[in-house]
Amino acid sequence: MPSLDHQHSQENPQREKSGDMSLVERLVGWFKTNGGELSPDVDIAFDASSGYHCRAVRNLTSPVVAKCPLSLTVSHLNLDHTQSLVPHVESPLAKCMGRIPNNVLVYLLLVEQRLHTDPSCLKWQPYIDCLPEPSLMMTPLWFDKEDMQCLAGTNLARETSVKLDKLSEEWNQAKEVMESLDIDITIFSFEWFRWAATIISSRAFISTHIIPGQETFPILFPVVDILNHSPTAKVEWDFHPFEDFTLKILSHDEVRPGDEVYNNYAPKQNDELLLGYGFCIPDNPVEQFAIKMRLPPQIEQAARSMKMFEPSNIPFGMDTSFVTAELNEEPEYLRPKGHPFGRYENRLPFFRAIPPRIVHTFFIQALTNLNLNPADNQPDSIPPRVIFETLLLTYEAIDKRSQTLRLSLNRSSPFSNNKQKYAIIYRDGQAKILHAIRDELKAVFNTLRIHDGVPQRPVIISTTEALARLTAEFPSYAAHFKAGLEGQYGVDVSNWSRYSADIAVLEAGEQPAELSVWNLLLCLFLVLYQKDNSGTTREYDGFRQAIFGWVEYLLSQTPLPTNVTDMDAEALQDFVLGLTGSEAEAERAYTWADEVVDKFAFPLVEEVQGEEVQRIYMYLQIGSDDGGVNGWMYQDHEA
Numbered sequence: 001m002p003s004l005d006h007q008h009s010q011e012n013p014q015r016e017k018s019g020d021m022s023l024v025e026r027l028v029g030w031f032k033t034n035g036g037e038l039s040p041d042v043d044i045a046f047d048a049s050s051g052y053h054c055r056a057v058r059n060l061t062s063p064v065v066a067k068c069p070l071s072l073t074v075s076h077l078n079l080d081h082t083q084s085l086v087p088h089v090e091s092p093l094a095k096c097m098g099r100i101p102n103n104v105l106v107y108l109l110l111v112e113q114r115l116h117t118d119p120s121c122l123k124w125q126p127y128i129d130c131l132p133e134p135s136l137m138m139t140p141l142w143f144d145k146e147d148m149q150c151l152a153g154t155n156l157a158r159e160t161s162v163k164l165d166k167l168s169e170e171w172n173q174a175k176e177v178m179e180s181l182d183i184d185i186t187i188f189s190f191e192w193f194r195w196a197a198t199i200i201s202s203r204a205f206i207s208t209h210i211i212p213g214q215e216t217f218p219i220l221f222p223v224v225d226i227l228n229h230s231p232t233a234k235v236e237w238d239f240h241p242f243e244d245f246t247l248k249i250l251s252h253d254e255v256r257p258g259d260e261v262y263n264n265y266a267p268k269q270n271d272e273l274l275l276g277y278g279f280c281i282p283d284n285p286v287e288q289f290a291i292k293m294r295l296p297p298q299i300e301q302a303a304r305s306m307k308m309f310e311p312s313n314i315p316f317g318m319d320t321s322f323v324t325a326e327l328n329e330e331p332e333y334l335r336p337k338g339h340p341f342g343r344y345e346n347r348l349p350f351f352r353a354i355p356p357r358i359v360h361t362f363f364i365q366a367l368t369n370l371n372l373n374p375a376d377n378q379p380d381s382i383p384p385r386v387i388f389e390t391l392l393l394t395y396e397a398i399d400k401r402s403q404t405l406r407l408s409l410n411r412s413s414p415f416s417n418n419k420q421k422y423a424i425i426y427r428d429g430q431a432k433i434l435h436a437i438r439d440e441l442k443a444v445f446n447t448l449r450i451h452d453g454v455p456q457r458p459v460i461i462s463t464t465e466a467l468a469r470l471t472a473e474f475p476s477y478a479a480h481f482k483a484g485l486e487g488q489y490g491v492d493v494s495n496w497s498r499y500s501a502d503i504a505v506l507e508a509g510e511q512p513a514e515l516s517v518w519n520l521l522l523c524l525f526l527v528l529y530q531k532d533n534s535g536t537t538r539e540y541d542g543f544r545q546a547i548f549g550w551v552e553y554l555l556s557q558t559p560l561p562t563n564v565t566d567m568d569a570e571a572l573q574d575f576v577l578g579l580t581g582s583e584a585e586a587e588r589a590y591t592w593a594d595e596v597v598d599k600f601a602f603p604l605v606e607e608v609q610g611e612e613v614q615r616i617y618m619y620l621q622i623g624s625d626d627g628g629v630n631g632w633m634y635q636d637h638e639a
């Protein structure tokens with residue numbers, strides 16, 4: 001297959017010169033002669049970064065910038081000889097009507113108009129000659145390997161290959177149909193097919209307003225489509241059905257001579273702009289982060305049978321319309337604070353960035369993780385423990401996603417081309433949103449931390465705080481436990497910051513230890529609690545001691561196991577002072593602690609002196625006091 005450049009330079013050397021003003025003059029002449037209107041106050045200019053565009057040459061005397069009659073439009077309809085809405089073109093492609101989808105037929109028509117050498121077949125030549133060349137195409141469909149690297153970690157990286165696959169499938173099917181109809185396909189190729197698809201995605205309008213009452217299809221309006229996009233342009237699209245389309249600038253008297261006159265393609269996010277048009281808007285105000293998520297089918301089925309998709313069972317005051325909405329492949333969007341579309345209704349401020357369907361998905365998973373029956377939960381009084389689990393699952397998913405799309409700091413190297421420039425604008429904008437939402441969720445964890453004292457509300461703690469409580473409440477047991485830690489893990493327990501630093505280092509290495517420390521600690525806590533209850537050691541005055549309160553809470557969530565794991569109970573003696581009970585009791589305590597850790601412990605990355613370290617946390621509350629209706633969940637936590 002000859003290369004594109006070679007192919008088109010052979011046919012028409014003029015076409016090499018994008019920006020050639022004689023081509024524009026020819027286009028405008030042709031347009032006006034055939035019933036189009038272009039304001040006398042504007043001209044068409046060209047620059048390398050945004051191509052042809054419209055510019056005011058003087059103050060605008062009227063809002064009308066351009067008006068294109070239906071008769072000049074390009075669409076598959078031109079191949080349909082049974083209609084009289086638009087002129088017909090004589091083309092063998094007419095035989096493909098009904099055999100090739102309309103949106104694909106228009107690609108073939110464009111390629112034919114672009115490459116056919118017989119002038120008598122060319123209906124829109126002045127227009128086609130001004131369309132950007134393949135070498136100027138900027139959408140990811142035209143990215144090379146290096147350009148694609150700029151999209152690494154973004155949703156568009158995948159969508160680009162999905163779109164290319166779909167296009168290639170459409171091309172293969174179209175080719176098959178043309179061959180079966182004995183159409184000469186020498187001028188057609190996938191490369192030109194891709195060019196035509198890009199022309200349509202970057203400049204076609206939808207037919208709905210000019211040809212109402214018919215299935216929607218893409219339609220090109222020559223000259224009107226020369227205006228570039230600005231998200232702040234105030235314009236009116238004035239369609240006269242079956243007649244013409246006029247593009248008007250509202251507040252036209254604000255446009256100064258020399259200003260670019262913009263269209264507004266409607267609020268579009270950078271993924272849509274980049275994929276369809278090949279450019280992006282820096283700091284695009286409507287930018288969101290697309291996310292697709294489904295429950296595993298079995299869990300979804302079970303949840304449905306438990307009526308969890310009934311609107312009356314949707315928690316947190318969320319909008320319930322998603323339960324009846326058609327499930328499709330469309331993504332949903334994470335919305336950062338201050339988004340112009342507003343955020344999602346939710347009684348819990350930290351969930352307002354997240355679409356209700358996604359929160360609901362994690363809510364169901366949270367109930368599953370906690371072995372709770374949905375019927376026991378009133379949607380308007382969900383226990384904080386369940387809220388916390390939902391938050392944790394949401395955070396973990398967003399945190400994981402944000403690992404694959406890091407914030408890029410101090411980008412200093414220049415872009416090697418405009419494709420990369422726009423790809424990076426999009427990529428960095430996406431990373432900024434994702435990390436802002438991750439930080440918003442993470443801020444809740446920061447408020448739930450305690451560093452000292454007996455907590456008066458549910459908390460999250462690492463083994464550092466648990467050991468500190470142990471030292472305060474049971475000093476001799478703590479001393480024994482710490483000696484065990486030093487001996488077994490080589491950590492320095494002489495003060496809490498040294499311990500934290502050492503355990504974090506182990507966590508990052510090949511033998512992470514904090515889960516095991518939790519296991520041992522909880523085992524000790526239980527032993528202490530049981531001793532106390534049996535009245536053999538000391539008096540227990542209920543909630544004044546955090547450790548006993550925590551054990552009671554954990555026992556309410558995870559009862560003592562009936563089956564125990566075999567273990568070396570003697571090894572426990574290095575940590576649990578005076579472990580004189582039966583071996584079976586020690587094994588039971590250890591098994592219980594293991595189950596609790598397995599179910600409730602979670603990793604959280606925190607920043608210590610500018611470095612990210614991972615610690616293992618537990619959610620704990622004292623006894624049954626879950627923080628009440630005005631608890632942490634209803635506060636707005638600053639990221």
Ligand SMILES: C[S@@+](CC[C@H](N)C(=O)[O-])C[C@H]1O[C@@H](n2cnc3c(N)ncnc32)[C@H](O)[C@@H]1O
Pocket residue numbers: 049050051052053130131132138202203225226227228229230276277278279280
């Ligand atoms: C409808 S056409 C506008 C006319 C186009 N400039 C041309 O040369 O024919 C849309 C294309 O214009 C360019 N474009 C539009 N708005 C832009 C903007 N704000 N910044 C950069 N390029 C823009 C993109 O290449 C886009 O695919």
